[in-house]
Ligand SMILES: CC(=O)SCCNC(=O)CCNC(=O)[C@H](O)C(C)(C)COP(=O)(O)OP(=O)(O)OC[C@H]1O[C@@H](n2cnc3c(N)ncnc32)[C@H](O)[C@@H]1OP(=O)(O)O
């Protein structure tokens with residue numbers, strides 16, 4: 001296990017990166033969560049004040065080291081949520097973002113002031129394209145802004161992070177000058193973001209190695225990665241940056257963020273935990289809270305998680321194909337590299353579908369309480385496959401219905417032997433019914449409100465049961481007065497329905513058959529439930 005809690009991440013300018021972490025462990029990685037800032041910047045993901053507080057609480061409980069709570073100058077709402085999160089956070093450093101402008105920085109300082117451990121994060125673009133076209137500033141003016149902004153932030157707090165926006169497209173010499181100046185002015189964390197998700201793992205790793213080697217005071221700050229997923233490499237790049245010496249990873253729950261998003265927190269954390277043999281770092285996050293955080297963020301940001309998303313996607317611990325299900329039943333590590341409970345998922349699910357095999361089907365039947373003989377099992381499996389071919393989702397209820405029908409038919413505990421009905425205008429209508437019940441013949445006479453009612457009352461007299469009649473339907477299979485009648489009867493008990501069908505040219509005989517067919521299924525289910533309970 002590589003997690004640990006309560007690391008002091010506040011630092012001063014004169015400390016080495018390891019001592020600024022408050023730990024001598026040079027392999028302790030700081031998880032900087034930006035769900036509430038960069039995450040919220042993606043279209044459609046904005047959160048209310050209350051929702052932000054909820055997310056921050058979960059992040060704090062989960063052991064995230066730094067929570068970037070917002071961009072206080074952006075709006076009064078953002079300012080207030082950062083300020084309230086700062087007041088409430090119990091463990092995490094609370095950071096706010098600000099441009100290289102004094103009013104941004106002062107507003108940010110005001111918002112984070114109440115935090116036990118406040119951080120001001122200030123940034124400015126350093127790439128030629130951003131400086132020329134966006135900022136419309138000369139590089140020397142940008143350099144001056146770096147120094148002035150970091151100094152301004154340091155007047156407010158000891159913990160200052162400086163970011164070189166579009167760092168990976170910045171000229172190397174200029175980047176080094178900015179980094180050195182920022183550290184010299186008092187920045188304790190230096191972030192080199194891959195703002196537009198342009199870098200590759202080797203390139204990003206080398207950038208950190210080279211900058212740390214080239215900048216004389218680089219040992220005075222913690223280096224940070226901040227990667228976007230435009231080319232799908234955000235996590236790989238983040239971990240590569242760590243290999244290059246970075247010790248803070250900026251990421252967001254569910255990978256939300258600008259455009260294609262930020263590196264996903266859950267992926268970073270689980271990669272480190274699962275592959276600790278090749279990523280030998282320690283982290284402070286309680287991974288069993290990952291699913292809870294993911295669900296909360298998806299809900300409040302109205303941002304659904306894709307089914308096949310690593311770690312927190314609906315299918316991340318689900319298996320449908322027979323060969324995998326068989327492997328999973330024999331040993332879970334055949335197809336799972338981490339346990340579901342390690343990320344807060346209750347259990348693995350073996351989803352029944354057209355790719356499932358006999359092992360998984362047998363296991364599902366056991367789970368549902370069936371114990372079929374070999375022939376019945378093979379038969380049921382074939383019917384299940386036929387059904388799965390026609391149906392996208394095969395639910396437990398579908399399998400139950402399929403087996404109950406099989407059992408109902410196979411056992412045919414009740415058969416209609418003979419039926420005489422007296423009907424007509426004179427009333428009352430009378431039915432004399434003989435049933436074969438488990439091999440025993442019984443006859444009853446019953447009167448009712450119509451011939452069908454009389455038949456059903458005769459059945460009830462011989463086989464008392466609590467199920468209620470939910471549907472009675474007659475359908476003529478062909479035209480003409482000699483048409484075969486097809487009757488459907490549905491019985492209902494405790495929310496479950498049991499349907500039966502009977503066909504006969506005599507509508508009343510078909511009715512009696514349909515009723516006992518449905519009753520047979522109900523009895524089979526009741527027997528099974530009793531057997532399970534005893
Ligand atoms: C890579 C990132 O994720 S950076 C963070 C991006 N996040 C956001 O922008 C979300 C919050 N932003 C906002 O609410 C608004 O953009 C505000 C409040 C910050 C600014 O709003 P406005 O004053 O109306 O400016 P607007 O957004 O139109 O333009 C940005 C201005 O900031 C300047 N600017 C951009 N980055 C920086 C910086 N790091 N330091 C200083 N100035 C900057 C731009 O050059 C532009 O200046 P100009 O008005 O002189 O041309």
Ligand SMILES: CC(C)C(=O)C(=O)O
Pocket residue numbers: 038123163164165166191193194195196226228
């Ligand atoms: C402000 C910085 C850290 C940023 O979000 C980016 O460069 O993507």
